[in-house]
Each structure stands twice: as structure tokens, then as C-alpha cells.
Amino acid sequence: MFDEREADSGRNEPSSGQHGHSSHEQESSFSEDIERELSALKKQGRHRFLRRVSGAQDAEIVIEGRKLFNFSSNNYLGLSSHPEVVEAFQKYACLYGVGAGASRLIGGNMDIHAELEDAFARFKGSEAALVFSSGYLANIGILNVLGSPAATIFSDELNHASIIDGCRMAQAGVTVYRHADMNHLEGLLKASSARRKLIVTDGVFSMKGDIAPLPELVALKKLYGALLIVDDAHATGVLPPRGRGSADYFGLSGEIDIDMGTFSKALGTYGAYICAARPIIDYFINKCRTFIYNTALPPAVAGATLKSIELLSGRPELLSRLWTNQEIFRREMERRGRRVHSKTPIFQVPVGSDRQTMDVSRKLYAKGLFIHGIRPPTVPEGEGQLRVSLMATHTTAMVVKAAGGIDEALQEEGVERY
Ligand SMILES: *Cc1c(COP(=O)(O)O)cnc(C)c1O
Numbered sequence: 001m002f003d004e005r006e007a008d009s010g011r012n013e014p015s016s017g018q019h020g021h022s023s024h025e026q027e028s029s030f031s032e033d034i035e036r037e038l039s040a041l042k043k044q045g046r047h048r049f050l051r052r053v054s055g056a057q058d059a060e061i062v063i064e065g066r067k068l069f070n071f072s073s074n075n076y077l078g079l080s081s082h083p084e085v086v087e088a089f090q091k092y093a094c095l096y097g098v099g100a101g102a103s104r105l106i107g108g109n110m111d112i113h114a115e116l117e118d119a120f121a122r123f124k125g126s127e128a129a130l131v132f133s134s135g136y137l138a139n140i141g142i143l144n145v146l147g148s149p150a151a152t153i154f155s156d157e158l159n160h161a162s163i164i165d166g167c168r169m170a171q172a173g174v175t176v177y178r179h180a181d182m183n184h185l186e187g188l189l190k191a192s193s194a195r196r197k198l199i200v201t202d203g204v205f206s207m208k209g210d211i212a213p214l215p216e217l218v219a220l221k222k223l224y225g226a227l228l229i230v231d232d233a234h235a236t237g238v239l240p241p242r243g244r245g246s247a248d249y250f251g252l253s254g255e256i257d258i259d260m261g262t263f264s265k266a267l268g269t270y271g272a273y274i275c276a277a278r279p280i281i282d283y284f285i286n287k288c289r290t291f292i293y294n295t296a297l298p299p300a301v302a303g304a305t306l307k308s309i310e311l312l313s314g315r316p317e318l319l320s321r322l323w324t325n326q327e328i329f330r331r332e333m334e335r336r337g338r339r340v341h342s343k344t345p346i347f348q349v350p351v352g353s354d355r356q357t358m359d360v361s362r363k364l365y366a367k368g369l370f371i372h373g374i375r376p377p378t379v380p381e382g383e384g385q386l387r388v389s390l391m392a393t394h395t396t397a398m399v400v401k402a403a404g405g406i407d408e409a410l411q412e413e414g415v416e417r418y
Contacts, residue, residue, distance in 0.1 A: 058070065058393060059395070061370055072387070076238055076322055077267075077391070078268070081268075085307050086304070088300075088307035089269075095112075096303075100296035103294060104292075105292055113297065113299070116303075119310075121275055123244060124244060124248075126276060127278045128276065129274065129276075129281070130285065132297075133294050133297050134271060135231070135233050135261070136162040137294060138260055138262075138272040138290070139231065140165060141289060143167055143172075144288070147167070147171055149172065150194065150195040151171075151173070151195070152198070153170060154177055154188055154198065154200070156202065158179045175188050186220055196227070198226060198229060199226050199229065201230055202233070203245060203246035204233075206234050207346075207378065207379060208342070209234075211235075211249070211344060214247065214256075229258040230245075231261065232261035233262040236266060240319065258275075263305045267305055267308040269308060271301055322390065322391065329390055338407055345391075348386075349406060350385050352382065352383075356384060356413050357375055357385065360386065361373035363409040364405055367405045369402055371388055373387075374386070
């Protein structure tokens with residue numbers, strides 16, 4: 001179990017014997033415990049393993065020597081291997097070296113970090129931006145900085161794991177509201193006497209692919225004096241009309257207090273950002289442990305990301321091709337009697353049990369389609385699913401083949417049309 005006392009102390013204080021050598025007896029029971037847990041996972045069909053990819057994360061991918069069409073990537077616009085992005089990466093690696101060498105506050109704050117933050121703030125229409133090394137770190141940091149003991153966090157039940165972990169690590173109270181259920185959220189807000197209320201949600205939900213009801217969230221946050229935190233990891237570079245994320249999509253720019261997202265998905269690089277009013281950014285620079293005690297983003301990654309934003313703004317055809325593929329896939333699924341609900345390039349295709357989910361995924365693999373099965377605990381029990389994500393770089397033929405392959409594999413597995 002999680003030890004509260006350990007979590008409360010900011011430092012890792014030594015206590016007697018903690019780092020001492022364990023006896024041989026303890027070691028053997030430790031390894032037995034691990035083996036038992038691993039074999040239980042295997043029995044449940046829940047054992048995870050790593051597959052090796054040779055080469056780039058493109059529409060076609062080489063896995064263990066096999067060429068497959070890739071429908072499991074978050075590289076929505078194909079920017080991770082775009083020649084201009086790769087060229088920018090090389091240029092900035094030559095200029096600044098590979099590693100940043102220190103945290104931002106100690107000497108790792110390079111021109112390119114500041115340029116990226118300025119460009120991102122402009123891109124998002126916010127006053128200021130702050131770059132983090134990853135989305136995971138950003139979410140942990142945000143919820144820790146704002147989640148003081150006087151606060152309550154209101155979190156959507158389908159939020160990303162990094163938000164869930166951020167809630168667990170914050171000192172605030174945490175209340176989980178039913179997915180996108182604004183009546184439930186309002187009831188909880190109304191009943192809360194917390195001095196600070198924080199509403200946190202994915203902008204586009206990473207598994208289901210649905211869009212958070214931002215207009216309602218903004219109305220509620222105003223009515224109840226809450227702060228609104230939106231994780232746009234799957235919205236930035238994805239949502240129309242300009243790929244600038246949830247607020248822009250709904251015409252609500254400036255209404256999100258902490259507009260957070262990652263560079264690792266549609267922008268094709270790595271790292272994360274928060275966009276907010278300047279005093280909030282200043283506060284984070286002073287208070288946020290995952291920013292302060294973490295080495296700065298590698299400068300070449302920052303340079304490549306800057307290029308990605310430039311391409312996103314300058315080449316609208318990237319985004320329009322992604323959405324054309326979205327429409328083709330939806331149409332092809334519906335034509336086969338498989339209704340899909342998503343309004344984004346992420347599609348959740350329900351399968352069923354863990355076993356069925358993995359069987360369908362394996363069948364697709366055999367057909368040359370790389371489409372991941374998603375099992376609990378990422379999704380609820382008995383709701384195993386395929387997660388299909390489309391890319392701008394998929395051809396029409398690839399998208400049609402995916403829909404056909406999924407329908408066939410589901411039929412073979414006895415999953416009825418719906
Ligand atoms: C991927 C993802 C993250 C984590 O971002 P990393 O940069 O990969 O650490 C956070 N939130 C959401 C919604 C994500 O999809």
C-alpha cells in the first residue's frame with residue numbers, strides 16, 4: 001500500500017535499516033511473490049510484454065521483422081519523422097548538444113526553451129507557457145502545486161493515468177465524477193465547501209476518443225469559482241479548425257485556467273507544456289517540483305517541437321487529411337454495421353473479455369494490421385476494446401483495409417454487429 005507518511009515528507013529521510021541488505025530468506029519470498037503475480041497475470045490474459053519496432057513510427061511500421069499498417073500510434077500528423085522536423089532536431093543538436101545538462105533553474109534554460117514557450121503561448125492564445133519534460137511530470141506537478149490541503153480536485157473518471165496519479169500524490173481531497181456527467185459534477189461542486197476547487201479533465205479522452213464538454217465545464221467553473229485544468233494531449237494538433245486544442249475548437253480561448261498538453265502525440269516529439277496567465281506560470285517556476293527538480297527538455301527536442309508547431313500552422317492540409325481519414329474510417333465501419341461514436345481520430349471498438357480482446361488483436365496482426373487491444377485496468381472490467389488511432393499519413397486504402405479487417409476479426413470472434 002501507499003505510505004502516507006512517506007508521501008508527506010518532501011525529502012527522502014533515511015531511517016534505520018531501510019537500505020540495508022535483506023536476508024536471503026526475504027529475497028526468496030520476494031521473488032516468489034513476483035513469480036506468483038506474474039503467472040496470475042498470464043492466467044488472466046493480462047500479462048504485458050514489449051514488442052520491438054524497427055524504424056520510424058509511420059503509417060507503416062516494422063514490428064519484429066513484419067511490415068504492418070500502424071493504427072496504434074499517437075503520431076496523428078506523422079510529424080515524428082517529417083523531414084523538416086528531423087532536420088530541425090539535427091540543427092539544434094549541433095547548436096546545443098543533446099542533453100540540457102541541468103534543470104531549467106540551474107543553467108539548463110536555453111534560448112530554444114524560451115523561444116518554444118513564446119511560440120506556444122502565441123499558438124494557444126495565452127499569456128505565457130511553461131515547458132515540462134513529459135506530460136506525466138506536468139500532470140503530477142500541476143496537481144501537486146494547486147492541490148493544497150485546502151483544495152478539492154474534481155476529476156473525470158476516465159482521465160488519463162497521469163492525472164489519477166497526480167490526484168493520488170496531491171494533498172487535496174479528491175472527488176471523481178462520472179464520465180462527462182455535468183449534473184454529477186455540479187452536485188459535487190455544490191456540496192463542496194473546499195476553499196479551492198479544481199476541475200480536471202482530458203480535453204479529448206485518450207481511450208474513448210470523445211471530446212470533453214468544455215462549454216458546460218467553463219460555465220460550472222465560473223458558477224462555483226473553480227479553476228479548470230484541461231489535458232489536451234490528444235486535442236492539440238488534432239481538433240479542428242487549427243489543431244490548437246479544446247479551447248480553440250469550442251471558441252473558448254482564454255477560458256481554461258491551466259491548458260496543459262504534450263508534444264509527444266500529434267506534434268511528434270516529446271515533452272509537455274502548460275499555458276496559463278503569467279502569474280500562474282511564475283508560481284509554477286517557483287513551486288512545481290516536477291519542473292524544478294527535473295533536467296530541462298533536450299534542446300533539440302525543443303527545436304524540433306518549434307518546427308512542428310510551424311508546420312501545423314503553415315500546412316493546413318496535414319490536419320485536413322487526418323479528418324478525411326476519420327470520416328473514411330467511420331463511414332467504412334458504419335457500412336459494415338459497426339457503429340462507432342467517436343468525433344475524433346481515436347476510435348474505441350468494443351470487444352468484450354480480455355481473451356477476446358487479445359484474440360481479435362492477434363487476428364488483426366496476422367492480417368497485417370497493428371491495432372492494440374486495451375484491457376483493464378486501463379478500461380473497466382469486461383469492456384476490453386480495440387483502440388484505433390488514425391494518422392494523416394494513412395492512405396485511403398489503408399483505412400479501408402483496417403475497417404474491413406476489424407469487422408472480419410470481430411465476426412470470427414463472435415462479436416456481433418451493433
Ligand atoms: C500521453 C498522455 C499523457 C502523458 O504524456 P507523456 O508526455 O507521454 O508523459 C498525459 N495525459 C494524456 C491525456 C495522455 O494521453
